[in-house]
Amino acid sequence: MGGNVRQTLEFMMYDWLQIEDLCRRERYAMHNRETFNSVLDVSEKIAQEQFAPLNRLTDAQEPEYVDGSVRLPDGVAQALRAYTDAGLLAAGHDEQVGGMQLPYVIDMAANTFFAYSSISLSAFPMLTYANANLIMAHGTESQKKAFAIPQLEGRYFGTMCLSEPAAGSSLGNIATRAAPDGSAYEQDVLGPRYKIKGSKMWISGAEHELTENIVHLVLAKIPDDQGNVIAGPKGISLFVVPKFLPCADGGLNAERNDVVLTGLNHKLGYRGIPNTLLSFGDNGGAVGYRIGEPGQGLALMFHMMNEARVNVGMGATMLGYAGYQVSLDYARERRQGYLRGTKSDAQRHQQARLIEHPDVKRMLLAQKAISEGALALVLYCARLIDDKRTAGAEQRARAELLLELLTPIAKSWPSEWCLEANSLAIQVLGGAGYTRDFPVEQFWRDNRLNMIHEGTHGIQALDLLGRKVRLQDGAAFDLWAEQVRQTIGLASESEEFSAYGAQLAKHLHTLSALTRQSQQPEYEDLSVAHATPYMQAFGHVVIAWLWLQVAMAAKQDSHLDSAFVAGKFAAMQYFFAYELERVPAWLGLLEKADQTVLSMQEAWY
DSSP: OOOHOOOOOHHHIIIIGGGGGEEEEETTTTHHHHHHHHHHOOOOOOHHIIHHHHHHHHHHSSEEEEEEEOOOOOTTHHHHHHHHTTOOOTTTTTTTOOOOOOOOOHHHHHHHHHHHHHHHHHHHHHHHHHHHHHHHHHHHHHHHIIIIHHHOOOOOOEEEEEOOOOBBSOOOOOOEEEEEEHHHHOTTTTTSSEEEEEEEEEETOOOOOOSSSEEEEEEEEOOTTTBBOOOOOGGGEEEEEEEEEHHHHHHTEEOSSSEEEEEEOOOOOOOTTTEEEEOOOTTSEEEEEEETTTOOOHHHHHHHHHHHHHHHHHHHHHHHHHHHHHHHHHHHOOOOSSTOOSSSSSHSSSBBGGGSSSSHHHHHHHHHHHHHHHHHHHHHHHHHHHHHHHHHHHHHHHHHHHHHHHHHHHHHHHHHHHHHHHHHHHHHHHHGSSSSTTTTHHHHHGGGGGGGTSSSSHHHHHHHHGGGGHHHHHHHHHHHHHHHHHHHHHHHHHHTTTHHHHHHHHHHHHHHHHHHHHHHHGGGGHHHHHHHHHHHHHHHHHHHHHHHHHHHHHHHHHTTHHHHHHHHHHHHHIIIIGGGHHHHHHHHHHHHOOOOOHOOOGGGG
16 A cells, blocks of 8 residues: 555544554553554555455456366465464454454454455455354354364355345345254254255355365254244344364364355456355255354344444445555656646646646545545444443443444445545546556446445445434434534634534534434335435535544644645545535435435336
């Protein structure tokens, strides 16, 4: 990553979020800024030397289906081994299991380098980390030893198997079944043993040969006491289904489980990680071990997915940032056209650099405001995760509420707007940006997935407006709004920032009023129709709030370079002038009770 990206990352962590305060907590007492930076240094080095050189190669050479397994280009195994050998998969876990007990915000910051260098390769450890975290949180001691610890050590990788060919996001309709495995049901040391039968689709990171084993986390429906399948989400349980079966002592068995690769999906982007179709139980039933109690499948899986959603937002952010850096470098070097109003002979006869043209300045500033605003969002959410885990009881409860509310934003806002930033990067390069000679077209293709996976854009919007803003009778929304008002109060004390605080206050007032209105029974259908515009408006208010904090923090730090500070202030100005004023149009659809979408009939299409 460019020096300015690293500088921005460290500024946001240390100067804005004050993460060194975490070292006062018992869990992180062995750490300080020096140890945090050493983790960032190692991560940046591995990402630049191992991941970045493979980014274009793995995009051009897609995974292949060979003899029932996935073949990946040379170098992938070595790059991922460098990641795991550095201990980064276990970094956030206890020292007793080989971890470093790092704060989550440092964990995420370290992984920004890998997402920036190769988003698809970084997905292998991201999925594995989430898989292992779930088992460590909800598995038995024997399950942790057999399935989670080997993932933290990098010997196994993990997947999440939710979707099916006929049930994508509608998980209540999955058809995969799990039946108790006869005499082994209660006796197996690894927990209740089942036979799994069914098909799963869109499974990333499966059936490769990069690691000794692959741990699939599989959602399946179990029968009730009468042997009938329980309908809907209540019948869904969660199972560990390994590629190779473990021994009784938790070691690895050579016996292959009944899991078969039936095909690969050929994707627009994210080509470096295979996306597979899997069949479970074609030859009698795949062995699976239940995690948690019967019927807890969705609740447990969302433990994994909520952190994964923040990580999706981080990945989208770094793709936006990568495109910004490429287009910035190109604009500084490329000469094309002449500036209007030039007076000297030299200016009239020498073409201007792209970065001197006002419309190119606009596109670069838009990318900066979007990608750095998104980075502030995901780092803020990562800090909330740390507070949720390690703060005192009151602060922990507040962090949990805020995180519940902001998770749909953390996933969706970077996914939508950093994709727009990637589009602007292509535009800055012009025709060159539309070719594969430059990586910006790949960044756009890679980023297009992020609005879809881990819960589509529309699902995040429905979750936000239909559930999250209603949490505890609106307590989560009210808590967040109070945080925004505190920032506005600080801005009002500064002549330089007071106008921006007043502008933000106006939009917060409208958002709050329409949020309350949307909860009325007569607005239920309208709320569904306008959930996505509402989420766009909410997200823009959140980013404006964070930008105001970031810009004020930059202005207050006398140790920062003046150009760095001026850049942060200009990006905030841009966001307030160009982006925040979109909010009234989005919220206006709810305010006016617009019926355009609801009144549309199928025949009219």
